[in-house]
Amino acid sequence: MHIIAHRGFRSRYPEMSQVAFEKALELPIHGVECDVRLSSDGELMCFHDPTLLRIFKDSRRVSTVTAAELRELGVLSFDELLNMVLDYNNRHLYIESKHPMRFGRMLEEQIVLKLRYRKLVDDPRMHYISFSATGVRRIARMAPNMHTVRLLRDWEPWGRAEGLSLEHAKAHPEKITDNTYLYTVNEPEDIRWAERRGIAMLATDVPDVALSQQTNQ
Template identity: 50%
Template sequence: MKLIAHRGLSSLYPELTEIAFAKALELDIHGVETDVRLSKDGIVVCVHDPIIDRVADGRGRVSELTLQQLRGYNFGTEAMKQSVLTLDELLEMLVQYEDKHLYIETKHPVRFSRILEEQVVLRLRYHGLLFDPRIHIISFAASSITWMKEMAPQLDRIHLRRSWEKWLNPVPNFVGHPTGLGISVERARKNPEFIGKWGLPTYVWTVDNASDIRWAKKQGVDMLATNVPGRAAALLARN
């Protein structure tokens, strides 16, 4: 089972910051996960929420702030100040670790629509990673999975599924032809038959409880996103 550090080593360091990823990349795990959005001036930044209020010492919507404005805020703590991280900067970190994978979650809905995916593809191409099997695109938005298939069909595309989607898509006619499916650990517990269903690899989030980690391994989960990757790795090594 592949362990993925959710938003970097977010249980010990400010989420989606340089220090969080630096520490996660040092661990003996499969890879790291990041969320991405576009700033007002079209820069791909690693921020989960549409607004920065929760994770920075400022206020505002990511899409209404330029990179320079975002740089003016602290995304860390008083004792550990951190600037907003761009996807370019994260990719520069990744290339130093040849064994690590990166899961890029495109956040939607956003005012920029498919421009977000276009910019992600451009950044990957710039860093020589567009055809690298270590790059995985994940999203709750079927539209994002479709756009990525059009622009970079060689990339792994994991569609994160919500519970209500089974009513909209009762048959396995997945938009964008994803190469993997993702479900929450809560839904996986209730419906373990979804794991590996339709022959697609399963990505499960966000799994921090020891009993859930052991359960996921027994159920054959392929990829597991966790806030405690070090602890999860140690646990699996003992079991």
């Protein structure tokens, strides 16, 4: 079972901060997950929410703030995170695009352009995940060799999706496949349940706990 640090090591450090990713990458895990949005000047930045309110008590939308302003607040750029991940030969990066947003398809275009520029668009360590079926289709067209995961929200009718929440997977264990991405699993008993069910990829806020619960290490 591949352990993926959800937004870095966010149970111990500020989510998606430099230190959260540094500490996660130091662990012997499969990889890290990050959310990406576009700044007002079109740069890919690692941030989950549409606004800065929850993290920085600032009501502005991320899409209205420049990359330089976001960096001053401590937001990592996608380039900076890529550099950190590539310092390791065997760490994977799961890139989640956040939709809906005013830039639309430009978000996927910039992801592919950045990866192509860095000669990573066909690298098996790079993965794209999203709740947006449209976003997944865009990546499939622009980067057909890239591994994609369509995430399913709990309220959505069942469709073709590889990414399931823990609650959905427990309610529909028959839907688990050899390629299921399970989010976000933090309790030791749930981690053990996921391993018994043969979950391929497990996103967690507590990668250290997930490591301690694995029986097949």
